[in-house]
Every structure is written in C-alpha cells, then in structure tokens.
Amino acid sequence: DAKTTQPPSMDCAEGRAANLPCNHSTISGNEYVYWYRQIHSQGPQYIIHGLKNNETNEMASLIITEDRKSSTLILPHATLRDTAVYYCIVRVAVGTGGFKTIFGAGTRLFVKA
Amino acid sequence: NAGVTQTPKFQVLKTGQSMTLQCAQDMNHNSMYWYRQDPGMGLRLIYYSASEGTTDKGEVPNGYNVSRLNKREFSLRLESAAPSQTSVYFCASSERAGANTGELFFGEGSRLTVL
Numbered sequence: 129d130a131k132t133t134q135p136p137s138m139d140c141a142e143g144r145a146a147n148l149p150c151n152h153s154t155i156s157g158n159e160y161v162y163w164y165r166q167i168h169s170q171g172p173q174y175i176i177h178g179l180k181n182n183e184t185n186e187m188a189s190l191i192i193t194e195d196r197k198s199s200t201l202i203l204p205h206a207t208l209r210d211t212a213v214y215y216c217i218v219r220v221a222v223g224t225g226g227f228k229t230i231f232g233a234g235t236r237l238f239v240k241a
Numbered sequence: 242n243a244g245v246t247q248t249p250k251f252q253v254l255k256t257g258q259s260m261t262l263q264c265a266q267d268m269n270h271n272s273m274y275w276y277r278q279d280p281g282m283g284l285r286l287i288y289y290s291a292s293e294g295t296t297d298k299g300e301v302p303n304g305y306n307v308s309r310l311n312k313r314e315f316s317l318r319l320e321s322a323a324p325s326q327t328s329v330y331f332c333a334s335s336e337r338a339g340a341n342t343g344e345l346f347f348g349e350g351s352r353l354t355v356l
Contacts, residue, residue, distance in 0.1 A: 164345070171245075171331050171347025172284065215283065228291075228299060229274065229335075229345055231284040 131155065131218040137236040140210075146203040148235050150216030153197045159219060161192060162229070163201045165212040172215065172231075175201065206239045213237070243267050247332050247348035254322045254355045262317040262351050264332030272335045273315035274299075274345065275307060277328040284331060290315055322355045329353075 133151045140146040152161060160179050164172040176183055176190045178199070183190040189202040203210055215234040248263045266273065271292045276284040276299075286299030288307040296307050304326060306318045315334075319326055329352050333345040 162344070169278075169329060169350065171333070171350055172345070174344045174346075177344070213283075228286060228289050228297070229333075230286055230300065231276070233283045 131230070132216045132232050134214075134216050134232060134235045136233065137238065139238045139240060140203075140206045142208060142239055142241050143205055146201075146206040146210065146237060146239070148201040148203075148214050148216075148237065149198065150201070151198045152216070152218050155196055155218050161190070161196075161199050162217045162219065163188070163190065164215045164217065164231075165210075166215070166234070167209075167212040175214075206237075208239050208241060211237060211239045245332055245334055245346050245348040247330075247351050249351060250349065251352050252354070254319075254353065256323060256355060258322050259318065259320050260322065260353075261319075262330055262332070262353075263314070264316065264348060265314045266332075266334040266346070267313065268334060268336070268346065269312070270334035270336050270346070271312070273309065274333040274335075275305075275315070275317045276331045276333065277301065277326075278331065278350075279328050287317065287330075319353075322353075324355045327353060327355045 160177050162177040163175040166172045178190045192199045213234040213236050215231050245266045274289040275287040278284045285301050290296045290309040293312045308316045329350045331350050332348045
C-alpha cells in the first residue's frame with residue numbers, strides 16, 4: 129500500500145543535476161514526504177524530508193508542489209557515487225500512535241561518466 | 242557510534258529450522274522496524290514496534306514473529322523457515338512516533354538463505 133509512484137529508472141550525466149520525480153496524490157495534510165537512497169545492498173540512507181516548503185541540505189534539494197501531490201528530489205551535481213535506488217515515501221499513521229514507513233519500488237538512478 | 246546493530250550478518254538454514262534475528266539500537270529511539278528485501282525489489286515491512294511494549298503487523302507478516310524485548314532490542318523470529326524466506330533482512334529505528342520524526346536509521350542487513 130505504498131502511497132507514492134516513481135519511474136522505475138533514470139539516467140543522468142555526471143556533473144549534471146539529477147531530477148527525480150514522485151507522485152503522492154493521496155497525501156494528507158500533515159504527512160511528510162521522505163526520500164531515501166540505497167546503494168548496492170546496503171541499508172537505505174536518509175536524504176531529506178519536507179511538508180510543503182522546499183527544503184535543502186548538504187545532499188539534495190526537495191521541491192514540493194503547492195498542491196503537495198508531487199515532489200522532485202534534486203541532486204545538483206550528480207557523481208558516479210550517486211548511482212543508487214531512490215525511494216520516495218509518505219509515512220502512514222497507525223492506530224498505536226506511531227507511523228509505519230512503506231517503501232515502494234523506487235527509481236534506479238544511473239549516473240554515467 | 243554503533244547505531245543499529247544486527248546479528249547475524251549471514252545465516253544458512255534448512256527448511257523447517259527456526260532462528261531469531263537480533264537487532265539493537267543505541268540511539269534511545271522509540272520505534273523499531275523489520276523489513277525484508279528480495280533481489281531486485283524494494284523493501285517490504287514485516288513488523289514494526291511504534292513504542293516499547295507494542296508490536297504491529299506490516300505488509301508481509303506471515304511466517305514471522307517479533308518481540309520488543311526492551312526499548313533497545315527488537316527481534317525477528319522464523320519458527321519454521323521456508324525457501325520463500327530467503328532474503329536480506331533490515332532492521333531500522335526512528336526517534337519518536339511523530340510525523341516529522343520519521344528519519345529511519347538502518348542496520349547493515351542480515352542475509353538469510355533457506356535451503
């Protein structure tokens with residue numbers, strides 16, 4: 129019951145910006161959008177998250193549309209080491225007062241020299 | 242700075258055997274999770290514990306049991322292993338059960354093969 133949809137794969141030239149889209153049309157008003165990536169078979173790594181404002185950190189920028197139904201993760205200068213699977217996630221509130229994080233299939237980003 | 246520690250890292254079982262995967266976090270996190278990842282697939286949530294004393298089923302709980310032993314430890318048990326449970330298992334934790342506190346910290350994974 130992933131609440132997001134992403135393209136299965138994308139290519140990007142080294143040194144260029146990588147723009148990874150995500151649709152989350154059923155997102156609720158208080159749900160945040162999270163992005164993770166997974167390199168090879170390592171555990172996923174947190175990248176960034178946001179609610180409605182654009183966010184930036186040392187790794188990436190997150191652009192969320194005004195209606196919050198989609199977002200874009202931007203890696204400003206992609207390197208070969210950014211080749212990974214990128215997951216866009218909306219956490220699901222559960223009755224015990226917590227949240228569960230459901231991963232979809234993600235986007236496999238290939239950065240090419 | 243251990244973070245999330247999983248044991249064992251590798252395990253080979255025969256069909257019908259049982260085993261327990263151990264997970265411990267040293268970040269004083271409230272919530273803990275178990276995921277499995279099959280080759281070429283995304284992660285699927287098996288069980289989670291939103292806080293100490295609670296556990297709930299995720300997407301694929303059949304064939305598994307969990308125990309939140311204390312705030313630090315969350316174990317996953319396979320009572321009668323099947324080849325379909327061959328997978329990489331990841332444990333994760335997060336700070337508080339809130340909308341803005343969902344950053345998950347993952348362990349390195351436990352690679353399980355069931356023959």
